[in-house]
Amino acid sequence: MDRHHVRLTPVLLAALPLAVLGVFFVLPVGEMLRLGLAPHGRLDLGGVVGTLTRPRVVRVLWFTVWAAAAATVVTVALGVPTAYALHRLRLPGSALLRGVVTAPFVLPTVVVGVAFRGLLAPSGPLGGLGLDGTPVAIIAALVFFNLSVVVRTVGPSWAGLDPRRGEAAAALGATPWQVLRTVTLPALRPAAVSSAMVVFLFCATAFGVVLTMGGGRYSTVETEIYYLTTQLLDLPAAAALSVLQLAVVVGLLALTGRARPGEQSDRTAPVLRRPRRSDAPVLAVTAVVLAFVVAPLAAVLVRSLRVDGAWSTARFAALERPPEDGTLRVPLSQALETSLRVAVDATLLAMVLGLVVAGLTARGGSRRWRRLRSALDGVFMLPLGVSAVTVGFGLLVALDTPPLDLRGSPWLVPVAQALVALPLVVRLVAPALRSVDPRLREAAASLGARPSRVLGTVDLPLVWRPVLSATGFAFAVSLGEFGATSFLARPDDPTLPVLVYQLVSRPGAESFGAGLAAAVVLGLVTSVVVVAVERLRPPGVGAF
């Protein structure tokens, strides 16, 4: 009899994030699919089959999957050692480096693309490699943008691993390699698989990177949907491809859902140690990764500081002054303020919803509940795997009748950003929550602690780090987000990425330089905010 009541809270709690997802994602996408697949009220699947069997579509799908898979493998391979170096070793300036690795995540692709291409172009420093406009260039840029996802997901998880297990294994005669293989990696697998999944979805739906780096020569499912929707208004074909996209995402979620073991070993407050000689390979990989991340960033920075062949901060100074020609351009500080304001909303929303979902998916329970749980977890991943243009058009078509006439509402932007950040939050927090030994909770409860007290004294100290990491991430997602901002009903009040885009889209070296300078500010602010958030600590949570 009690059991029914126990279930009531999770069901009610799950209703909140599900409602948000339903209104802002399921409804719009469903509406676009309906328009495409059943234009006259009758389901017409002939068109879908016709679209999907075109040789071109097969080629496009193949390119999408292999490029995203290759980028994901490389990102994880480089990201895991980097996560270790930046989260487990006592390195000088590792907080700074963690910020640097995050910067690419928020930079507008158009800016980084130009910088990247400047390095790869025949006349650039890496021109000899002949990579300009090749799939390799696309993959390299995807890796560059997504490294921080792996570093920031695997890092906190690694930081909280209890080193004594590995030490015990070593004392029993295991080689460092064996320790890594049998103790450490299995414990990290949930975080690594999680982050790989997110990276894959980001890569498979990348748009600007493919255009900029591939020079319009390579099509992915995403660019194809964009083209069919925005240029041709061919909704049946776009819907067919969206169905394909959804099928791939759902298939992947099912696969990785199997690969993710539910439990992690015990967690402790992280212990940083000095690098030893055995860490040399890891440090070497990390150095390569950092060089790879810093080179395009440096290219952007250098170009923003070169004015007429000399070093100057004039571009930065000019950002604050309104232009003399009377054109519309908000001062940098105003755009930054808008960005931060939206980011605060989006982050709060993402964190509240994310913690609810993570809390629900981290609970033990019957087998059926566990299956439901992983479905719930997967459902919130969907927005990452569906074309932004489909959601964008869908919002306009679906939310056009009161009480849901939300078109032009200032809420759209933070909500859209929160939905992108949500799966990242869940993926960072849920494994940590799952690794809290239920016996600790039971012990506390049997000593008379109320559930809220258990949460505060048992769960919170153990998951505080991932929660902060997730907060920083949500913030970064929002600060760098560009797609949803096309719904901003206020072109005279742009966010910082929109300002960058406005500046680089006008002719003249001055304007482009100003755009680069604004992008530098965006990268810096994001890095600083993310690093600062990570250092917060609630009173009473153990010092480390």
Next chain:
Amino acid sequence: MRTTRSVRVVAAVLTSTAALAACSVSTADDEAPRKDSGKAPTKVVLATHDSWAMPKPLVRQFEKDTGLDLVVVPNGDAGQLTNKLVLTKDAPIADAVYGMDNTFASRALDAGILAPDAATDQPSSADAYDLPGDSRHALAPVDWGDVCVNVDDAWFRKDGRPEPRTLDDLTEPAYKGLFSTPSAATSSPGFAFLLTTVAAYGDGDTGEGGWQGYWKKLMANGARVAGSWTDAYEGDFTASGEGDRPIVLSYNSSPPFTIPKGGTKPTTSALLDTCFRQVEYAGVLDGAKNPDGAHEVVAWLQSRAVQEALPDNMYVFPVDADATLPAAWAKYAEPAPKPYSVDPGTVAADRDTWIREWTDITSG
């Protein structure tokens, strides 16, 4: 007992979310719902492409003069803008629209999303820009610009090679690997350049003739297709400092922006025999909540004040011949004497086929 607790927990989460998030969005939302008291609505919504830019004082003046409250909603590029309006025909997202160009406008006409007679006080010089086939005058021309091949004069002076002048020149061995153009599939100037070649060479079969044959020669001569205008102009063009291609597709309004500090002349020029004329239109949406306000907006876009602000803010030419151009424009932004054009109806009908063929040729 437990039920009430669970309700309490959920209520706490809900209220805290609402309270937290309300702290900043609400400050940005100043729209009070208005009761319909029989008075004319004061809010008028203008849907535009995302290159929209107008000085604030101008907008304020318009609001003061008309008593209207202008809300501008950007909706992506010209194609996205048009398609979104077609999709939301039954519940329009705006009262007026600005930014559909002559390559997309006929789709809007065919879909019947516009009310007739948009312009109330059109400058007579604007009539020349009316969209062919728009018998109901649903579209009011606001501005135009020529999409032309640009060359880096400084680079050619230093190099000693003669500058190219025509479309044919671009396929000559002398200019191998020197040209960059944005993709016709994803960029509006890129598509305009494809139309230039369609108008110049005709629609051939997929053999060696027509524009298809021209593009094959162009690609064989090392032309680069870039993802966007920014990629081509800021990334590939030598005049922007980093690129290594001195020939790029841009606009006839680009050269004035290359006047160096302290200099008087641009270092680049537009090839006026390679241009396609893009015209941008405004209109009143059928089923607008505030049709009178929408007409006022269209009239404002064609008014002298806005027409004179267009060049500096959106890099386009006013349709009003009596509007004063900025000094550098008057001197260095030359209109093409005989721009290429393609019938809007044909563009609407063949867009897909052309872009598909173009994609096959350029990504081969």
